Amino acid sequence: MYSKVFSFGLKGIEGFPIDVETDVSNGLPHFEVVGLADTAIKEAKERVRNAIRNSGFEYPIKKITINLAPADVKKEGALYDLAIAIAILSCDDEMGLKHEKDYVYIGELSFDGSVKRVKGILPLLISARTSGFKKFIIPFDNLQEASFISGIEVYGVKSLIETISFLKGEEEIAPVKTCTFDEVTKNGKIGMDFCHVKGQAMAKRALEIAAAGGHNLIMIGPPGSGKSMLAKCFPSILPDLTFEEALEVTKIHSIAGELDQTQGIVSTRPFRSPHHTASTVSLTGGGSNSKPGEISLADHGVLFLDEFPEYTRHTIETLRQPLEDGIITVARSNATIVYPANFTMIASMNPCPCGNYGSKDKECKCSPSQITKYLAKLSGPIMDRIDIHIEVENVTYDQLKSEELEECSEDIKKRVDKAREIQLKRFAESRNYCNAKMSAPQTRKYCKLDAKGEIMLRNAFEKLKLSARAHDRILKVARTIADLEGSENIQPSHIAEAISYRTLDRKYW
Numbered sequence: 001m002y003s004k005v006f007s008f009g010l011k012g013i014e015g016f017p018i019d020v021e022t023d024v025s026n027g028l029p030h031f032e033v034v035g036l037a038d039t040a041i042k043e044a045k046e047r048v049r050n051a052i053r054n055s056g057f058e059y060p061i062k063k064i065t066i067n068l069a070p071a072d073v074k075k076e077g078a079l080y081d082l083a084i085a086i087a088i089l090s091c092d093d094e095m096g097l098k099h100e101k102d103y104v105y106i107g108e109l110s111f112d113g114s115v116k117r118v119k120g121i122l123p124l125l126i127s128a129r130t131s132g133f134k135k136f137i138i139p140f141d142n143l144q145e146a147s148f149i150s151g152i153e154v155y156g157v158k159s160l161i162e163t164i165s166f167l168k169g170e171e172e173i174a175p176v177k178t179c180t181f182d183e184v185t186k187n188g189k190i191g192m193d194f195c196h197v198k199g200q201a202m203a204k205r206a207l208e209i210a211a212a213g214g215h216n217l218i219m220i221g222p223p224g225s226g227k228s229m230l231a232k233c234f235p236s237i238l239p240d241l242t243f244e245e246a247l248e249v250t251k252i253h254s255i256a257g258e259l260d261q262t263q264g265i266v267s268t269r270p271f272r273s274p275h276h277t278a279s280t281v282s283l284t285g286g287g288s289n290s291k292p293g294e295i296s297l298a299d300h301g302v303l304f305l306d307e308f309p310e311y312t313r314h315t316i317e318t319l320r321q322p323l324e325d326g327i328i329t330v331a332r333s334n335a336t337i338v339y340p341a342n343f344t345m346i347a348s349m350n351p352c353p354c355g356n357y358g359s360k361d362k363e364c365k366c367s368p369s370q371i372t373k374y375l376a377k378l379s380g381p382i383m384d385r386i387d388i389h390i391e392v393e394n395v396t397y398d399q400l401k402s403e404e405l406e407e408c409s410e411d412i413k414k415r416v417d418k419a420r421e422i423q424l425k426r427f428a429e430s431r432n433y434c435n436a437k438m439s440a441p442q443t444r445k446y447c448k449l450d451a452k453g454e455i456m457l458r459n460a461f462e463k464l465k466l467s468a469r470a471h472d473r474i475l476k477v478a479r480t481i482a483d484l485e486g487s488e489n490i491q492p493s494h495i496a497e498a499i500s501y502r503t504l505d506r507k508y509w
Contacts, residue, residue: 001025001091006104006133007083008124009075012290012337013251015120015127019069020080020105022087027063033084035068038076047078047109048085055113055160057089064088074335076289079118082107082137085160086167097167103155104128107139113160117141117261123251125149137163144264145254147179148247181243184267191235191271195408199399203230206390206501208412210344211237212419213480214434215473216323216385218308218347220504221392222362223355227348230392231304234346235271236409238302239420245300248340252292252299270301272343276310284318286330290337295322298343308347309377316382319345323385326437342437347386349378351508358507361394375508380467387436387473389504419483435480440472447475452492460499464506474498 001024008015031045052059066084068075083105090100106124107115121142128136129152138146140156147154153175157163165171194204203219207230210217219227241249249266253259259266274283274294285293295303305311322328322341330337351357352371357364366374383389423434426446432438438446449457461471475490478498482490 003087003090003100005083005087005090005100007080007106008104008128008133009073009079010077010120010124010255011073011335012339013123013248013255013292015124015131016073017128017131017133018075018080018083019067020083020087021067021069022084022091023065023067024060024088024091025063025065029061029063031064031066033066033068035066035071036074037068038074040078041068041075041080044078044081044084044109047081047111048088050111051081051109051113051160052085052089054111055164057095057160057164058092060088060091077118078108079106079120079124081109082115082157082160082163085109086163089164095164095168097164098169100167103135103137103167104133105137106142107137107157109160115139115157115159115163119257120251120255121145122149122247122254122259122265125152125154126247126251128152137166141261143176144179144261145250145259146264147176148181148250148265150178179264181246181265181267184263184265185240190268190409192229192233193236193409194233194412195406197226197229197233197406198402199395200226200230200392203390203392204407204412206388207234207346208237208416209477209480209484209501210234210346210388211239211412212416212434212484213387213423213476214344214436215387215477215480216345216347216436217388217390218349218383218386219390219392220349220351220508222359222394223350225392225394227392228306231273231302231306231346231348232271233409234304235269235302237413237416238269238344239413239417241267241269241300249300252296252340256292256297258297270298271304272298272301273304273306276305276307278311278315280312280315280318283315284322284328284330285337285339286332290330290332290335292339293328295319295328295341295343296339299340300342301344303343303345305345305347308349309374311377313377313379316377317379320381320385323382344436345386348392351375359394384467384469384473387477388501390501391504415484418486419480422483422486435476435483438476438479443472443475447479447490449475449490449495450492453490453495456492456495457499460502464503466502470502474502477501 004021007018117139135153140158143156155173326342328341352366356362478494481494
């Protein structure tokens with residue numbers, strides 16, 4: 001007896017179709033799974049056997065062989081349990097299953113026959129829809145996540161019994177209703193509000209530019225000057241996620257198992273802040289299962305690296321590719337997977353181990369060699385990839401006690417949104433969404449300078465001994481400053497401000 005049903009597997013954030021072929025034949029009772037299955041799938045025979053028996057169905061005491069095709073692609077996880085169980089039961093003509101081949105089955109089985117939620121439902125369904133599949137049976141607990149995908153029929157089941165009853169036509173299950181993204185964005189949380197930050201006008205201005213153009217930024221200053229608080233306020237001025245961005249972010253969080261199942265989709269820009277003891281793999285992704293790391297979980301959001309030089313030199317250097325390309329290639333012996341990593345990096349650091357180097361109020365107790373060793377963890381190539389460098393000074397007592405109201409995040413966000421709208425129109429024909437992602441031809445096209453601006457940039461380039469990358473990043477920051485002011489052309493004042501954000505690395509390094 002032979003049967004075939006369909007399921008889907010994951011590789012990175014993309015899914016691929018899997019034929020679950022089953023052969024039940026006479027012989028000594030045996031259960032074998034072939035097709036490059038991992039340990040979790042090999043163990044499916046125990047889960048499936050007990051689920052079928054405890055659900056009241058007859059388990060065939062015969063030789064059972066399951067083939068997961070294509071056989072040359074590695075499969076991982078327990079999401080094939082439901083498909084395997086249906087394939088085995090469909091070999092029995094007396095079961096009376098109807099149209100079981102019309103569905104894609106995804107779900108893990110418990111011994112009692114209940115269907116448990118799995119990771120990665122959103123990318124699986126999106127890939128399956130692209131491949132032409134239209135009907136799906138998935139765990140009931142994954143329905144909220146699936147409700148944001150249109151053009152398909154998704155049925156949620158709680159148990160194997162319910163699934164069989166549905167396939168027999170004995171029980172009706174309504175497909176999940178499609179939700180709109182606007183319904184969840186209304187209650188989206190944002191970060192802390194800038195109105196609670198006293199003083200720090202220069203830092204706020206720099207963060208506004210970073211938000212408007214998607215630029216990376218580093219803050220250098222003594223302990224307690226408010227660097228972490230400023231970074232936590234940064235998400236509150238970022239543009240709202242678009243639905244397309246939200247789907248990409250949700251894919252990654254779903255695969256990592258970090259998705260809020262009550263909401264089903266990530267509606268606000270991620271803010272990730274890994275501790276400086278985080279390993280390279282946890283930051284970039286990988287491991288035995290090649291899972292996404294912190295930089296991918298921060299996709300279309302913020303990666304905040306506090307105490308930047310305290311990360312290992314190797315970990316810091318791994319940020320080079322994602323900062324430049326917006327992707328991270330996780331290459332392991334068993335797979336090579338590309339994850340998105342389109343994040344805005346906000347880093348903070350002290351100028352020296354004690355934090356008082358260059359301070360007007362406190363004396364630095366570090367030796368020159370200690371300072372050199374501390375700063376040497378940040379290489380020139382890494383600093384070159386950070387568009388904006390700012391110095392954050394301690395606030396005064398009078399500033400802390402001032403009753404004067406600070407500008408709130410909502411007002412700053414309005415200016416940021418206007419600047420982003422200009423950029424979206426500018427890059428409508430490309431996949432860019434902000435100035436920081438401009439290609440070299442786009443930089444030449446949209447960042448033209450007048451004679452005075454050219455002279456100013458030339459002088460800065462030669463005096464500061466800037467690299468070609470730093471030259472381009474100055475132009476991109478100047479373009480963002482012009483967009484914030486609604487200026488069609490980059491003025492000399494915009495170039496001057498952009499250059500001022502590239503001088504701190506020359507002061508400390």
